Amino acid sequence: MKKAREKELGELAERLIAFARKCGADEVEVTVSDDREFSLDVRLGKIENLVEASSRALALKVIKDKKTAFAASSDLNKETLKRLIKNAVARAELANEDECAGLPLVFSDNTNAAGLDLFDPEIRELEPDKKICLALETERIALKDKRITNSHGASLVTNEILTVLANSRGFAGSYEQTFCSLSVGLQAGETDNKAEDYWFSTERFFKKLEPPESVARRAVERTVRLLNPRKIKTQAVPVIFEPQMTAWLLGFLFACISGIAVYQKATFLAGRLGTRIGNKRATVIDNGLMPGRLGSRPFDTEGVACQKTTVLDRGILRHHLCNTYAGRKLDHPSTGNADGAGVSPNNFYLVPGDLSPQEIIASTERGFILTRTIGHGLNPATGDISRGAFGLWVEKGEVVYPVAEVTVSGNLENILRNIEAVGNDLDFRTAVCGPTIKVAELVVAGE
């Protein structure tokens, strides 16, 4: 079944490449995906939404005389696709010549994701009732806690994605991958003084999903610990980032070291390769080849092999993360981070240290544990950060009360240069991730 679909879509890609070449394209790249989605929301013990579907999509890139045009369609009708290709070749002629345009020259040898453990055959076979029970059970356990006063519901989502990529330089690869996630969102407290939070587990393999008890328990803990928050005076204090917050900071770091942002000079880290942007505790890696991890893939959307790239080596910026185009602009090889017309992280993480989060908290005389941020407030051009924040106040090494209605502000480089401690709790819960860290000082604005 799997083989038949791969073969069918692979042949479609090859036919389109041949057609585009006939229409005058110098180079062509075709991506076809086939996605099966199952998404379930339950709330207050009942099913709320159930969505199930399969869909296909196709994207293509043509290059003619070093000029590029893109096209995409969810309509795989032969005539539609032919028209899109003709249009793309005609449009390419209206664009300008660009020396750096064009397909990569070297491709991945791993054309089927061998050894990466991306696909769980069990997901296809799961009975809907089993998934429904799991979501209901998660919410039921959470609601048993009397402090929880309302529910945003629990969700169970699974995806099965087949990706087929072929180009006119002879690359042809395809791989299947799966994702599943279980989550629950909760509220505690009365209408006018509510606290809310959620928790989740996302995995490629169904049997690795955290059980309902642990997702529910964590969601409850996270929600109730924010009840009855205090406001604090504006001050500069040490800030402890929980793993999800380190992940958020790394997401911003990615935006600032992405080869595209760098060649466009849209980031303060343009021109900083080889220089110090963090202290010795800041080592950041992008690795697309970690078996079973959420951000792994054999090759990127251009067919370039994914790899392990040390982005920050004990504070020194060593690499930008590039697709072929940004790589050519920066005279830097592609790092296997192409994603459509842009770049995206694979498994992008801060290397953990050896302190437990409890030890980090215990070592803090006075400080703020950042547990969640909301809003925007990230400026890649300057590295400035300013966000609404929720957290916990620490006195003499212990959490004393929750804090709300504050903002944290600082600068990414200053934060990386002032990491005082790195935790040992990296869990790859998301593709971009990190352990608990403690930063010497940030402005927490309150009253």
Place this chain on the structure above:
Amino acid sequence: MIAFDDHFKLATTDLKKILEAALSRGGDFAEIYGEYRHFSFINMEEDIIKETAEAISLGLGVRVVSGDKTGYGYTNDLSLDKIRRAVLTAAAIASGTGAKSLPRFQRVRVKGDPYPVKEPFHKTNLSQKIDLVKKAYLACQKSSLKIKKVKVGLQDHIRQVFIVNSAGIMARDIRPQVRLICAAIAEKGKRREIGFSGGGGRVGLEYFRDVLTAERIGKEAAQDALTLLEAVEAPAGEMPVVLAPGHSGVLVHEAVGHLLEADFNRKKTSIFWNKLGKKVGSELISITDDPTIPSFRGSYAVDDEGTVPRKTLLIEKGRVVSFLQDRLSARLMGMPLTGHGRRQDYTCIPIPRMSNTYIEKGQDDPGDIIRSVSKGIYAEKFEGGQVEDSGKFTFSISSGHLIEAGRMTAPIKQATLIGTNIDILRKIVMVGSDLSFGLQTGTCSKEGQEVPVTDGCPTIKISRMTVGGKS
């Protein structure tokens, strides 16, 4: 036959059969949503037209509602076999048997035209669009030698939707959408700042001649970046905040609008669920959502459930008077439809959403509002914001000014405003007479679904608010 015969070869009898099959397990309501979207994009940077793109999205979704449960299936393969599979998925949400007889379909008629377009973008040829992009690019680049990098993107699409449901509604809408965005990077010494501007809406090519030219968009982006080069750190702490007219509408969108969407109130997660008819804020403030404003980015002739939308007063002189409804919440809450059931595309279930949301104008002179502040900030441009159901929200200022002794002084950069919505609504102490709307480029995200919106407000003074700056 209905709607776009080229794309959906479905006769009225087919539609009937689909709906009957959808209700075969005993659902209360069934609906077919079909969508064809044709999108085009041009990107200019480094002085060249770097790439162009064209995208087609075609698909059909079937929804079945049984009590408060929703089943949904969709497909982009429009063979009857695949449609049938989507129908069976959706139908399975109900667990019984039932053969409902369907009423005769009634075509929904819309008064007025929310898209009075003269020269439709989807019929404009590519070289004309490229001209527009180049005009914005050059105007931006030529503004100053300090402008080191310019990027201009032009996106336009035409989205055709049809909705047929078991209540007998048959509706269609053909919605144009255009957005021209310019980003400029300015440098001075080691300092680097990004400025933005943009325009568009449900408009035609004539908009960029008669309403807002590409050159002006380019110049505004440059000016935005140049101003930031001179900006000082924003202060931190509690202080009076004056919101500039237009862009500040994001505050009403985030802090108030979302929590007046009916689903959050039906589920009692919103802080407003028990406050209908109650006073929650200053008498100076009234808030409206209006999907019928011609040419606006958030407007539509019918919503994504086939309901003709109406201008909806949400807060009247500080009192909550209604919620934004979709069919499901309106039925479960026993309230009238307002026409705010929207969806990102055919893969999504419709949910209550805002369209064009604004604070009604007040009586105060904008100059008097600024003069009334001895020390505070004037918030001008925003990156966006976010709200929690509990009413806690933030929004991010990307530029503004300090106010000192009743006068605007130094420009400030990035800062975050944070608060709880009811607290802020009570602290609105002056409302200007100068209502305007922000850029016609906004997108709102909820439950992973993005829809185009606009928001607006007059100059407003909030007596105290927490500002998160660095100094």
